[in-house]
Every structure is written in C-alpha cells, then in structure tokens.
Amino acid sequence: MNFVAGVGRLFLAFLWHTGHLAIFTAAALSHSVRPPIFGRLIVRQLIEIGYFSLPVVGLTAIFTGMVLALQSHTGFAGFAAESAVATVVVLSMTRELGPVLAGLMVAGRIGAAMAAEIGTMRVTEQIDALVTLSTNPYKYLVAPRVIAAVVALPLLVIVDDAIGVFGGFLVSVYNLGYNPSTYINSSWDALKTVDVLSGLVKAATFGFIIALMGCYNGYNSRGGAQGVGQATTNAVVSASILILTFDYVLTALFFNR
Amino acid sequence: MSAIPKIRMRDLHKRFGAKPVLDGVSAEIAAGESFVIIGGSGSGKSVTIKCILGLLHPDSGSIEIDGIETVGLHGRARDELMRKFGMLFQGGALFDSLRVWENVAFGLIQGRRMEAAKARERALETLAQVGLGADVGALWPAELSGGMQKRVALARAIAARPEIIFFDEPTTGLDPIMADVINDLIVKCVKELGATAVSITHDMHSARKIGDRMAMIYGGKLIWVGRTAEIDTTDNPYVQQFVHGRADGPIRMEVRG
Ligand SMILES: Nc1ncnc2c1ncn2[C@@H]1O[C@H](COP(=O)(O)OP(=O)(O)OP(=O)(O)O)[C@@H](O)[C@H]1O
Ligand SMILES: [Mg+2]
Numbered sequence: 001m002n003f004v005a006g007v008g009r010l011f012l013a014f015l016w017h018t019g020h021l022a023i024f025t026a027a028a029l030s031h032s033v034r035p036p037i038f039g040r041l042i043v044r045q046l047i048e049i050g051y052f053s054l055p056v057v058g059l060t061a062i063f064t065g066m067v068l069a070l071q072s073h074t075g076f077a078g079f080a081a082e083s084a085v086a087t088v089v090v091l092s093m094t095r096e097l098g099p100v101l102a103g104l105m106v107a108g109r110i111g112a113a114m115a116a117e118i119g120t121m122r123v124t125e126q127i128d129a130l131v132t133l134s135t136n137p138y139k140y141l142v143a144p145r146v147i148a149a150v151v152a153l154p155l156l157v158i159v160d161d162a163i164g165v166f167g168g169f170l171v172s173v174y175n176l177g178y179n180p181s182t183y184i185n186s187s188w189d190a191l192k193t194v195d196v197l198s199g200l201v202k203a204a205t206f207g208f209i210i211a212l213m214g215c216y217n218g219y220n221s222r223g224g225a226q227g228v229g230q231a232t233t234n235a236v237v238s239a240s241i242l243i244l245t246f247d248y249v250l251t252a253l254f255f256n257r
Numbered sequence: 258m259s260a261i262p263k264i265r266m267r268d269l270h271k272r273f274g275a276k277p278v279l280d281g282v283s284a285e286i287a288a289g290e291s292f293v294i295i296g297g298s299g300s301g302k303s304v305t306i307k308c309i310l311g312l313l314h315p316d317s318g319s320i321e322i323d324g325i326e327t328v329g330l331h332g333r334a335r336d337e338l339m340r341k342f343g344m345l346f347q348g349g350a351l352f353d354s355l356r357v358w359e360n361v362a363f364g365l366i367q368g369r370r371m372e373a374a375k376a377r378e379r380a381l382e383t384l385a386q387v388g389l390g391a392d393v394g395a396l397w398p399a400e401l402s403g404g405m406q407k408r409v410a411l412a413r414a415i416a417a418r419p420e421i422i423f424f425d426e427p428t429t430g431l432d433p434i435m436a437d438v439i440n441d442l443i444v445k446c447v448k449e450l451g452a453t454a455v456s457i458t459h460d461m462h463s464a465r466k467i468g469d470r471m472a473m474i475y476g477g478k479l480i481w482v483g484r485t486a487e488i489d490t491t492d493n494p495y496v497q498q499f500v501h502g503r504a505d506g507p508i509r510m511e512v513r514g
Binding site: 117121124125126128129131132133134135140 | 307310311312336339340342343344346347348350351352353354363364367368369413417
C-alpha cells in the first residue's frame with residue numbers, strides 16, 4: 001500500500017511541476033511578445049549569449065568538423081571517399097551537430113549563469129523589491145533573456161556551421177590530401193535549404209529551452225546559496241535533456257515524413 | 258474613527274507547510290499614522306508586511322487599502338496599487354547589477370517612467386537626505402558597508418514619495434547616531450509627505466520615537482495594540498517582558514537545549 005501511495009505522490013508532484021512550468025512558460029511567452037520591450041536589456045543579453053559564447057562554440061565546432069572528416073575518411077576508405085566525406089561533414093554539421101553542440105555548450109555557459117543570477121535575486125529578495133518598485137519581473141528579467149536567446153542561438157549556429165565545415169575542409173585537404181575544389185563542390189551539391197533551415201529552427205528552439213530553464217529554475221529557487229546551487233544544476237541538466245528530446249522531435253518533423 | 262482606514266487587515270491567516278505563522282491578525286491603520294509592530298524573532302512580522310504588499314498570499318482573511326479589498330487583486334489594478342507602496346527590505350535587497358543611484362532611481366524610471374536625468378537628480382537628492390553624498394551614488398552596492406546599504410535601501414523606498422511606506426527593521430545594523438538620523442527621517446517622511454508608515458523593529462528606542470501607535474505580535478496574533486505612551490503603563494505581561502527584555506516571563510523563546 002505504501003508503495004502505491006508513494007507512486008501516487010510522485011505522480012501528483014510531477015503533475016504539479018508540469019502545471020507550474022506550463023504557467024511560467026505562458027507568462028514568459030506573453031511578456032516576450034507584448035510591449036513594453038526593454039531594448040537595452042535585450043542587447044546586453046544578446047552580447048552575453050551570442051558574442052561571448054563565440055569562442056567556446058567556435059572551438060567545439062572546428063574540432064567536431066575535423067573529427068567528422070577523419071572518422072568518415074576511415075569509414076569510406078577507397079569508395080568515392082572525397083564526395084562522401086564532404087557530404088557527411090556538411091550534413092552532420094548543419095542538421096545535427098551544429099545546433100546540438102552549440103545548444104549544449106550554451107546551456108552550460110548561459111543557462112547556469114541565468115539560474116545563478118536570478119536565483120540569487122530571488123533569495124536576497126531582489127525580485128520582491130522589483131515588484132514593490134512597480135516592475136514586473138517577467139518583463140524585466142525573463143522576457144529579455146528569452147528573446148535574446150531565441151535570436152542569438154540561430155546566429156551562433158550559422159557561424160558554428162561555417163567553422164565546422166571549414167574544420168572538415170582543413171583536415172580533408174591538408175591531412176588527407178583531397179582536392180580542395182572537388183571537396184567544396186561536393187559540399188555545395190549535398191547541401192539543401194532544408195538542412196540549414198532545420199538547423200536554425202532547432203537552434204531557436206534550443207535557445208528558448210535554455211533561457212526558459214535558466215529563468216524558471218532561478219525564479220523558483222529557495223533557501224540561500226545551496227538553493228541557488230541546486231537551481232543552477234537543475235537548469236543545465238533539464239535544458240540538456242530537453243535539447244536532446246526536442247532534437248529528436250524536430251528531426252522527425254523535418255526529415256521523417 | 259469614521260474615516261476609512263488606510264490599511265485594514267481582518268483575520269489574516271498564513272501557514273508555511275504545517276506551521277501556522279499568522280493566526281488571525283487584525284488591525285486598522287489610519288492615513289498619516291505611523292504604526293510600529295514589535296515582536297520576537299520569527300513571530301511573523303515580515304510575513305504580515307509581505308501579505309499587505311501582495312508578495313505573499315494569505316490563506317484567508319482580508320486586506321483593504323483605502324477601503325478596497327486587495328487580496329486576489331491582479332493585473333492593472335494591482336499595478337496601480339503597487340504605486341502607493343514603498344518598502345525597505347530587512348536585508349536591503351539592493352540590485353547588485355546596478356549602481357547606487359540607479360537603485361534609488363529605479364522605481365522612478367521603471368515604475369513611473371520618469372526621464373533618466375530627472376530621476377537621477379531626485380535620486381541624488383534622496384541620497385543626501387539619508388546622509389550619503391553624490392560620490393556614493395556612483396558606487397556599486399557591493400562596495401558599501403552594511404549600514405550604508407541600509408540607508409540606500411531606505412532612499413530607494415522613499416524616492417518615489419509613496420503614500421504607504423513599510424520599514425522592515427530600518428535601524429538594525431546602524432550605529433546609534435545614524436539610527437537616530439534614520440528615525441528622524443522616518444518621522445519627517447510621515448509628517449511632511451503625509452505618508453502612512455508601518456515599521457517593524459526590535460529597537461524600543463526607535464519604536465518609541467517613530468511610532469504613533471504600536472502593536473505586539475505573538476503566537477500569530479496582534480496581542481496588544483495601543484498608543485506609544487501606553488506601552489510603559491500597560492499591565493500586559495507579554496508586552497512588559499518584551500519591552501524590558503527579560504528572559505523569563507510568559508514568552509518562551511524556542512531555544513533548544
Ligand atoms: N517563504 C517562506 N517559506 C517558509 N517559511 C517562511 C517563509 N517566510 C517566512 N517563513 C517562516 O515564517 C516565520 C515568520 O517569519 P518572519 O520573517 O515573518 O519573521 P519576523 O517576525 O520578521 O522575524 P525577524 O525579526 O527575525 O525578522 C518564520 O518561522 C519563518 O521560518
Ligand atoms: Mg523579519
């Protein structure tokens with residue numbers, strides 16, 4: 001009997017959290033699209049999320065592209081290797097690895113920072129202070145982060161795709177001795193609009209997930225430094241899992257019809 | 258008293274988990290009055306104020322401001338109401354991402370849409386009132402001593418000249434001279450701005466100086482309410498014990514041992 005009660009309690013807690021998150025998401029969305037919009041705060045977040053993530057995301061991308069070229073070269077050895085390697089690199093980067101790896105890196109960097117900052121504001125009553133100063137915390141804290149992340153991630157992924165493909169090109173030409181113009185032509189032939197487009201839609205979705213999880217966990221943190229630490233961990237873990245989940249869902253929607 | 262009270266609380270109840278904190282708090286506070294709540298640590302003083310502000314929702318009971326029920330108020334009506342309030346938080350709750358003057362001007366710029374230059378002027382004026390120079394205005398909150406942070410928080414609470422001001426332990430952590438300056442300032446705010454003040458304090462000297470009326474909270478209720486002069490003549494044993502700071506008496510501190 002106790003076991004059943006335990007499962008029941010767990011299920012109720014799950015429902016409560018889902019409902020709570022749904023309400024938070026609705027509020028975050030509605031405040032992101034309704035004026036007034038705080039332009040200055042959005043720009044500050046854009047710089048934080050987009051510009052300062054470039055080094056991390058760029059490094060990840062160039063090594064990913066290089067490894068992809070090396071791995072697929074050994075796999076396709078002998079058999080039209082040149083065009084196959086170029087195709088594998090460009091499609092893997094734009095469709096999958098570009099957005100997913102950028103998403104995961106930014107989740108670690110930005111999702112954690114958002115949860116820590118908003119969480120600290122919560123436990124030191126700064127969010128309560130916002131409310132008493134007639135400022136809506138969704139409008140002032142959540143909306144600028146959500147908007148900036150949704151805009152910044154696709155931009156970041158475009159750069160990321162280019163760097164990844166360039167990494168693959170470097171290894172193929174200088175290490176594997178492929179013909180550079182053949183490589184570029186095969187890449188170009190393999191690439192279709194939907195490959196890049198699906199990657200950008202994924203990136204925007206991941207940006208939303210990262211900002212939402214960072215803000216949600218920070219906003220609901222409780223009980224001092226320990227609570228803020230917990231919120232930070234939860235933000236990164238939940239964002240990462242959701243990114244991988246939605247990656248599957250979006251891939252199925254785009255390519256599995 | 259035929260006029261509508263500025264604040265009227267009736268039978269407020271609030272519990273956290275299984276623990277009742279407010280167990281039927283009722284009081285009427287007239288416009289322009291300075292009301293002081295005294296009581297032991299953890300007795301629910303801050304919770305009472307946060308219920309009036311709408312930061313916490315009472316489980317039951319009614320709170321009227323200017324004769325209008327405010328429990329459950331939201332949207333534009335709540336925004337309108339918030340503009341009447343100023344709050345000094347117990348822990349200061351300064352925004353650590355903003356400079357001191359921006360903190361003080363925050364309610365003017367964000368809440369009341371005043372232009373920045375004018376708001377800055379008003380912020381520096383208010384800082385001067387609490388004994389802080391313009392040089393302090395350019396610092397970050399983290400660069401201030403605890404007592405200075407308290408004064409900045411006070412300046413932020415009164416900068417927009419609200420109708421009702423809440424002071425949660427305004428003099429704790431200040432030296433006796435500065436504490437008296439703050440006491441005078443609170444008295445002045447109430448007299449000159451015609452504001453209604455609700456203060457929480459442990460400091461009986463401060464309570465006597467700023468309060469027109471006092472109330473003592475114990476066991477989740479206001480067990481004594483009276484004029485300031487009456488606090489020394491009352492035969493209420495709880496009040497006597499608190500005022501004289503005696504360890505033995507009807508109030509049992511929850512000390513484990
Ligand atoms: N958000 C909260 N969640 C759970 N319990 C809370 C919360 N806020 C306050 N409490 C509890 O309510 C009780 C009263 O808290 P409150 O902050 O009102 O005390 P106080 O009278 O202001 O004391 P102090 O003089 O020490 O500031 C405390 O026991 C506290 O643990
Ligand atoms: Mg308190």
